[in-house]
Amino acid sequence: MPSRIYATFARARAENRAVLVTYVMAGDPDPETSLEVLKALPGAGADILEFGLPFTDPMADGPAIQAAGLRALKAGQGVAGTLDLVRRFRAENDGTPIVLMGYFNPIHTYGVERFLDDAVAAGVDGLIVVDLPPEEDTELCLPALAKGLAFIRLATPTTDERRLPAVLANTAGFVYYVSITGITGTATPDFGKVSEAVARIRRHTDLPVVVGFGVKTGAHATAIAKGADGVVVGSALVDTLVRGLDSEGRPQAGTVPAVAALVRELAAGVRAGGADRAA
Numbered sequence: 001m002p003s004r005i006y007a008t009f010a011r012a013r014a015e016n017r018a019v020l021v022t023y024v025m026a027g028d029p030d031p032e033t034s035l036e037v038l039k040a041l042p043g044a045g046a047d048i049l050e051f052g053l054p055f056t057d058p059m060a061d062g063p064a065i066q067a068a069g070l071r072a073l074k075a076g077q078g079v080a081g082t083l084d085l086v087r088r089f090r091a092e093n094d095g096t097p098i099v100l101m102g103y104f105n106p107i108h109t110y111g112v113e114r115f116l117d118d119a120v121a122a123g124v125d126g127l128i129v130v131d132l133p134p135e136e137d138t139e140l141c142l143p144a145l146a147k148g149l150a151f152i153r154l155a156t157p158t159t160d161e162r163r164l165p166a167v168l169a170n171t172a173g174f175v176y177y178v179s180i181t182g183i184t185g186t187a188t189p190d191f192g193k194v195s196e197a198v199a200r201i202r203r204h205t206d207l208p209v210v211v212g213f214g215v216k217t218g219a220h221a222t223a224i225a226k227g228a229d230g231v232v233v234g235s236a237l238v239d240t241l242v243r244g245l246d247s248e249g250r251p252q253a254g255t256v257p258a259v260a261a262l263v264r265e266l267a268a269g270v271r272a273g274g275a276d277r278a279a
Helices: 003-014 031-044 063-074 079-090 104-110 112-122 141-146 164-168 191-202 218-225 235-243 255-276
Strands: 019-025 048-052 098-102 126-129 175-178 209-212 230-233
Touching (some): 003 019, 019 031, 019 063, 019 209, 019 235, 019 255, 031 048, 031 255, 048 079, 063 235, 079 098, 079 104, 112 141, 164 191, 175 191, 191 209, 191 218, 218 230, 230 235, 230 255, 235 255
Parallel strands (some): 019 048, 048 098, 175 209, 209 230
């Protein structure tokens, strides 16, 4: 496990709490505002940052993140620009883990080896590439692991006992459990079923298990943090950012503070779940 990710989960375990993982889209609504949002997240309570790679056909994402990707692409955001934002973030913050999340097509177009080398140089800690199954591990997963990048796999409610070992085989950093069947940001998870799923996954791996999709409020974060090692929030943050834009899609003075305020609420919710965490 890359050192920043390992240290983050170790610190959370020592504090008897889950970690808060926040997702924002690189370049949304423009590169500079995106960087300001990224910089604000750790101070507001985010432990791990997921930074979205914009793509024209994000099949696993709901309307909020699809729209974020389109805004970023319209603003000229691409793979090289995203890595540059990570590099600039690292100039001020060398401790918070950054995971790039997206789809294989932009990486393939950029060039896998070039992408991995540039990602490591920029300060990326891990990758989540949602459309590469274990059967395609030679395409990106294994080369990423060889470069010291965590390759974080998604498990879903339909990942049964026969499939789970294949999903976990080359996973590193943490396991991302998708709490609902469907796309991001469209439903609220059944928290009881999520706890059961996390326990099932833990029987197969020692990696931390984080839960995302459908988490919108501090109360949701508390419910999931009672049993999981981490809570992921994305669409709610993207929606908050959008509400802070003017009628022409430009950021205003309150745009970044509004996102930070929601992160503080979510971070408080994650920490509140620590009192009832499973042993």
